[in-house]
Amino acid sequence: MTEREPTTETTAATPETRHMLAPLIHSLPVASVVYVFLILGFVLSTILFLVQLRYEVEPGILLIDSRSGRLVVFAHLARACACLLLSLSLHKYIASLRRIRGNAPDATDRFFKASRFLWNTLCICALLVVGFGVWAFDVSRDPAADFASGVETYAAPPQADAIVEFYLAETSPGEGLEEHVIPASGDSIWLPQEPVLSNEHFLEAQINLDQYQNRNINVKLNQEGAALISKASQKHRSKPLAILVDGKIIMAPTIHDAVGSEFTIAGAISLEEAERIARSLSRKQ
Numbered sequence: 001m002t003e004r005e006p007t008t009e010t011t012a013a014t015p016e017t018r019h020m021l022a023p024l025i026h027s028l029p030v031a032s033v034v035y036v037f038l039i040l041g042f043v044l045s046t047i048l049f050l051v052q053l054r055y056e057v058e059p060g061i062l063l064i065d066s067r068s069g070r071l072v073v074f075a076h077l078a079r080a081c082a083c084l085l086l087s088l089s090l091h092k093y094i095a096s097l098r099r100i101r102g103n104a105p106d107a108t109d110r111f112f113k114a115s116r117f118l119w120n121t122l123c124i125c126a127l128l129v130v131g132f133g134v135w136a137f138d139v140s141r142d143p144a145a146d147f148a149s150g151v152e153t154y155a156a157p158p159q160a161d162a163i164v165e166f167y168l169a170e171t172s173p174g175e176g177l178e179e180h181v182i183p184a185s186g187d188s189i190w191l192p193q194e195p196v197l198s199n200e201h202f203l204e205a206q207i208n209l210d211q212y213q214n215r216n217i218n219v220k221l222n223q224e225g226a227a228l229i230s231k232a233s234q235k236h237r238s239k240p241l242a243i244l245v246d247g248k249i250i251m252a253p254t255i256h257d258a259v260g261s262e263f264t265i266a267g268a269i270s271l272e273e274a275e276r277i278a279r280s281l282s283r284k285q
Contacts, residue, residue: 024111028097031090038087045080052076071139075132082125089118162245162280166197168232169242169252180242182252189240189252196232201225202281207274210266215274217265219281226261233259245277 052073092114099107169189170177177190202225206218221229233241233255240252243265251266265277 025097025101028094028101031094031097035087035090035094038083038090042080042083042087045076045083049073049076049080071132071135075136078128078132082128085121086125089114089121093118162276163247164199164202164277164281165195165244166229167191167195167242167244168236169240171239180249182242182249184251189242189249191242195244196228197221197225199280201228205278205281207278214266215271217274217277217281219263219265221261229259230261233257245273 093111096107096111096114099110104110169180169191171189173179173190176193178193179188179190181188201221203220203222205220208216208218210216236255237257239255241255241259242249242252244250
């Protein structure tokens with residue numbers, strides 16, 4: 001009688017159960033890339049917000065005086081907040097996908113919570129976009145607001161409401177010259193009959209404040225005006241250039257170098273007068 005050899009039975013390994021949301025794991029690389037870009041967007045928007053805020057407030061062009069300035073500043077701030085909220089919600093979403101990949105017990109619950117947070121954040125961002133779109137449209141309809149920067153740029157009305165003229169003045173009387181008195185100094189200068197520049201030679205004007213909080217008007221000439229003043233100023237060195245508004249001298253600086261297409265009008269100018277001059281010198285190209 002032969003002895004029966006013992007038999008060994010092997011039990012088949014039970015396959016690991018795959019999570020029902022496992023196909024979503026394929027979106028993990030894309031979500032990670034978007035997350036990095038949102039972080040970069042938050043950093044960049046924050047820097048732009050701080051720079052624009054400093055630009056608006058430091059020269060004295062306060063946010064309360066510039067609608068376009070407020071729009072630019074708060075647009076950067078809103079974009080920074082939106083990027084921060086989206087990056088936080090996407091971080092939760094990515095974490096839930098990783099728990100799904102690890103087949104964690106609470107993976108499903110974490111995923112649905114992260115998804116709700118992400119969708120709520122997207123709705124908030126959509127409302128921000130719509131709100132700032134309406135605000136931007138309202139500002140763009142205002143001719144007194146420069147949509148691209150915080151300084152005020154004034155579009156020209158149908159007819160200029162201030163007559164601005166530049167004269168090549170002389171310091172002594174001569175034939176065909178008319179005597180005028182400079183209000184700031186009380187000195188007399190003599191002006192020719194015709195100005196070298198007038199309203200039609202200007203493209204635009206912007207009001208700024210200097211370091212002493214005085215109002216200056218930065219002006220830009222068109223091609224014809226730039227050519228006229230450049231040629232005339234080269235021949236008129238060491239002599240005054242009188243700037244008249246409605247026939248009154250507001251300043252008469254001495255020409256030391258050739259005048260270019262952009263320069264600054266300074267003097268004791270009120271805000272209302274500066275706005276009137278800026279509107280008159282602005283021209284649409």
